[in-house]
Amino acid sequence: MTDRINPVEKLERIMEQLAESVLELSDEALLAEITESGGDPQQEAERTRSLLRHAARPQEVDQRLSNVGDTTDSHCCRTGKGLSR
Amino acid sequence: MDQTHQPHSELPPGEPSSEALLSAIGELRLAFRDHPQLRESFNVLVEYILGPADQTPPATCAAQSCNAPTRASAPCSDAGSPQDAIHPVVDNSSLDLMEIKPIIPNDVQKPTVDESDCSVNTVVPPPLEAAPPRWTVLPPMDSPTPMNGRNKSALVIEFIPSLSRMFAAFLKSDHYLVRTAYQSEDALRLYRDCGPFEVVVIDYRMPRKNGVDIALDILKHDPTQPMIIIAPDYRSEDEVPRRNELMTVPFLLDMSNSRFRKVLDKLQPWATREEVDREITALTTAQLLKLRKYANWRVCLSRGTDHRTGEDLLQEALCLTFEGAEGNGTGKRWNKRVTLFTYLIGAIRNITRRRRGDIDLWCDIFEYDAEGLGHCLLDTIESRDPAADQRLIAKETMNRIFGQFEDDPEALSVLQGWSEGMKKKEIMQRGLSENQYRAAVKRIRMTLLGPTNGGGGGEKYDRQD
Numbered sequence: 001m002t003d004r005i006n007p008v009e010k011l012e013r014i015m016e017q018l019a020e021s022v023l024e025l026s027d028e029a030l031l032a033e034i035t036e037s038g039g040d041p042q043q044e045a046e047r048t049r050s051l052l053r054h055a056a057r058p059q060e061v062d063q064r065l066s067n068v069g070d071t072t073d074s075h076c077c078r079t080g081k082g083l084s085r
Numbered sequence: 086m087d088q089t090h091q092p093h094s095e096l097p098p099g100e101p102s103s104e105a106l107l108s109a110i111g112e113l114r115l116a117f118r119d120h121p122q123l124r125e126s127f128n129v130l131v132e133y134i135l136g137p138a139d140q141t142p143p144a145t146c147a148a149q150s151c152n153a154p155t156r157a158s159a160p161c162s163d164a165g166s167p168q169d170a171i172h173p174v175v176d177n178s179s180l181d182l183m184e185i186k187p188i189i190p191n192d193v194q195k196p197t198v199d200e201s202d203c204s205v206n207t208v209v210p211p212p213l214e215a216a217p218p219r220w221t222v223l224p225p226m227d228s229p230t231p232m233n234g235r236n237k238s239a240l241v242i243e244f245i246p247s248l249s250r251m252f253a254a255f256l257k258s259d260h261y262l263v264r265t266a267y268q269s270e271d272a273l274r275l276y277r278d279c280g281p282f283e284v285v286v287i288d289y290r291m292p293r294k295n296g297v298d299i300a301l302d303i304l305k306h307d308p309t310q311p312m313i314i315i316a317p318d319y320r321s322e323d324e325v326p327r328r329n330e331l332m333t334v335p336f337l338l339d340m341s342n343s344r345f346r347k348v349l350d351k352l353q354p355w356a357t358r359e360e361v362d363r364e365i366t367a368l369t370t371a372q373l374l375k376l377r378k379y380a381n382w383r384v385c386l387s388r389g390t391d392h393r394t395g396e397d398l399l400q401e402a403l404c405l406t407f408e409g410a411e412g413n414g415t416g417k418r419w420n421k422r423v424t425l426f427t428y429l430i431g432a433i434r435n436i437t438r439r440r441r442g443d444i445d446l447w448c449d450i451f452e453y454d455a456e457g458l459g460h461c462l463l464d465t466i467e468s469r470d471p472a473a474d475q476r477l478i479a480k481e482t483m484n485r486i487f488g489q490f491e492d493d494p495e496a497l498s499v500l501q502g503w504s505e506g507m508k509k510k511e512i513m514q515r516g517l518s519e520n521q522y523r524a525a526v527k528r529i530r531m532t533l534l535g536p537t538n539g540g541g542g543g544e545k546y547d548r549q550d
Contacts, residue, residue: 007479010504013386014486017503018533019382021526023430029370034374037531048399052365055400056358056407059209 109247123317237283241265242272244291244313252286252315252529255339255345269294273302281307284352289325289336297327300334311352313337313345355421361406364425372426379430383437402432489532493511495525496532498506 025033031041110131117124126253239261243249253263264279266272269291276285285303289296296314296542303310312334319325322336335348368376380402381395406419406428419428490496495517502512513522 006476009484010473011483013384013506014483014500014503018526018530019379021530022375022378022382027369030374030378033527033531037297038200041374045370048373048377049365049368051396052368052397052403053362055403056361056365067304071125079113083377 106247106250109245113245113247122179122320122339126317128343130248213509222540237261238279239263240272240276240280240282240285242269242285242287242291244268244288250289255342256284256286256349267297276303276306281310283311284349285310285312287312287314289314290318295327297330298329303361304331313352315340356406360405361403361425368426376426376433380433383433387539398433398436399429401436402429403433405436457506486533493525493528495521499525500529504509 004038022030034044105117113127114124117127123279136203170455239256241249241252241256241263243252243265244267247264249267253265256263261283261389264275264282270293272287276282280303285300287296287299291299294302300312300314303312312331314331314334314336316336316338317340319336322328322338325336328336335351337345337348377395380399384395404550419425468486487497487500490500498515498517499512499522500514509522513519517525
């Protein structure tokens with residue numbers, strides 16, 4: 001029965017469980033785990049905070065880009081439409 | 086005769102007929118006979134649902150309009166009898182109130198066109214050139230399930246089906262996904278299963294359990310749950326018995342459209358950019374790390390074909406907060422009842438869950454036209470099954486992951502259980518203690534994470550091609 005489940009779905013289940021397992025960790029356990037894996041918790045946290053701040057102020061990014069005469073269109077970027085060879 | 090011309094014979098079991106709906110409206114009109122203010126409010130509601138009287142085509146003509154799909158074609162009913170108790174009104178495309186084709190008796194709304202061809206209780210086929218349907222008076226609704234995350238949700242607890250439909254219509258027109266319950270017990274069960282909601286609308290006069298009691302029960306589950314209690318029997322809030330038990334809950338006595346919207350807007354204040362900014366500053370180190378790791382693992386669910394990273398996903402989740410506020414209102418906004426951390430986790434989860442069902446085939450295959458514009462060859466292909474190459478990649482990845490734990494039977498058991506969709510308890514029944522399970526999960530995380538990935542997690546398996 002389980003063999004009929006495609007491997008993509010199996011892999012997704014594993015990744016989903018791994019993601020949810022992160023939420024079950026205590027703060028201390030999480031910090032310890034990151035330190036153990038060679039990372040710097042403070043540095044990682046600040047990088048994430050900076051990432052969120054940038055996302056919260058997209059107009060600033062647009063403003064800066066418009067100052068250099070460019071505009072953003074994520075759809076074009078992703079699909080390749082509008083790209084010249 | 087065309088199938089769509091026989092709505093009554095096609096109604097699923099339990100579906101109240103249009104006659105029953107109108108009968109309920111008639112009863113309510115009688116009940117409001119001595120209350121001019123209530124009667125007027127009720128008329129506004131009826132007009133909102135059925136359209137203004139001067140636009141109303143003859144009853145049976147409207148009932149037989151061939152332009153709109155019949156409710157019978159819907160996959161499930163949203164308007165069963167009160168005994169049906171619970172029936173989510175989720176899919177607007179098939180269950181929308183605006184698609185209902187009611188029959189209006191003469192005493193409700195006077196026909197304005199030729200009555201000779203359209204007697205009240207006679208079912209006749211519609212004219213080919215039918216008048217515009219009356220439901221166009223309502224604003225057009227966007228899809229309730231946009232690709233950008235969870236939509237606003239509402240629970241309507243109302244024992245009168247026709248009123249329940251009216252409230253649902255109000256909420257749907259404001260882009261809410263609406264669930265309805267006809268009995269207090271079912272309402273509480275539904276709340277436990279699907280709550281919290283952006284708003285819960287409760288009729289004060291619920292038969293078995295008073296609206297106030299239901300509200301108090303709900304507040305036991307979530308003290309911050311926004312609610313509106315409808316109490317049209319009273320002229321002022323002071324008259325409503327037990328009003329003081331729910332001082333933070335607005336009681337709506339005037340059921341007019343504008344009043345209802347006003348109360349709704351007050352319940353759901355937008356989060357400003359400054360507030361979001363403040364919350365970002367207030368996030369703790371552990372919360373930030375959890376968000377990052379969570380996004381990194383969840384992004385793997387996009388099947389690794391769209392080049393997204395955990396960072397992209399995290400930013401996308403945050404952007405949804407503003408999309409609803411500044412766009413057309415269909416985005417998922419942070420309603421401040423939960424912390425920003427909880428909101429972002431939920432947004433990430435919902436984005437990836439929604440995206441899982443979609444195969445992004447546009448990946449790398451482009452053709453270029455004479456003007457040098459690139460077009461993806463696979464843009465128009467729709468599929469719900471993973472492509473063969475994705476299966477192959479996933480299989481190889483699975484083999485590689487399992488291969489890393491050949492010497493670790495506990496981790497292997499956990500991975501096997503996860504891949505088969507088993508929960509923690511089921512996996513532990515295979516002979517693992519709580520500590521063994523946790524240790525195994527940690528080993529899996531650490532191994533897949535890699536020593537050089539410093540808190541990333543999942544990036545190794547983000548893209549396997």
